[in-house]
Structure formats: structure tokens, C-alpha cells
Amino acid sequence: MTDWIIPFFCGLGASVVSAWGVGGGTLLLLVMTLFLGVDQRTAQGINLLFFLPTAASALVCHARGGYLDKPTLKAAVPAAVTAALMGAWISNAIDVELLRKPFGVYLLLSGASLVWPQKKDENA
Numbered sequence: 001m002t003d004w005i006i007p008f009f010c011g012l013g014a015s016v017v018s019a020w021g022v023g024g025g026t027l028l029l030l031v032m033t034l035f036l037g038v039d040q041r042t043a044q045g046i047n048l049l050f051f052l053p054t055a056a057s058a059l060v061c062h063a064r065g066g067y068l069d070k071p072t073l074k075a076a077v078p079a080a081v082t083a084a085l086m087g088a089w090i091s092n093a094i095d096v097e098l099l100r101k102p103f104g105v106y107l108l109l110s111g112a113s114l115v116w117p118q119k120k121d122e123n124a
Helices: 005-019 024-035 040-065 070-093 096-115
Strands: none
Touching: 005 024, 005 040, 024 040, 024 096, 040 070, 040 096
């Protein structure tokens, strides 16, 4: 009966952290796979569902503010859709255990880039 409490608070915490701009979805992925025993593919699907409303609202706000570069969108969207479809196909074709380590390395590198950002070139 109370099996929903920990996942609820994890989702709530990830949404609060995400609202601060910290990438709550990535934290949610780690909590689900490491502490809640959720399969990696399922966790990534939940993470995508977590991300889509946020991305949609950001798109609407940016469009209203005139911050969208329409030529860039027209060039990027077909490539992004193609890459997403290929990634989904590959993730279903490969064993989860083969995906786990490269994804872990990606998360570590992503976290390291946030902790130790690259210095900007002052001459540029």
C-alpha cells in the first residue's frame, strides 16, 4: 500500500531540482536504476515522459518570446528525429547490460563537465 511513497518523493525532488535547472531527469534516472531497482530501459522511458512536458512548455515560452531561430529548427528537427528513431531502435536491439556501462560513463563525464567546466578562451 505504501510502495508509492518513495518513488513519489523521488519524482517530486527531481522535479524541484529540475525547476532549478539542475537536470532532475538525470538524477531521477540514477535513483530509479540504483535504488528502486527499475530496469534501465524503463527508467529511460520514464525519464523521457518526465522531460517531454518540460520541453514542450519551454518551447512554447521561447516561441512566445521570439527566441526560436526558425532556420536552425528547420535544419535540426529532421536530423534529431532520425537520430532519436535510430537510438530507440538500437536500444531495443542491444542487451541492457551492454548499454549500462557506456551510459554510466556518459553520466560520469556529464557530471564532471558540470563540476569542472572548461575555461573560456579570452582571445575569442
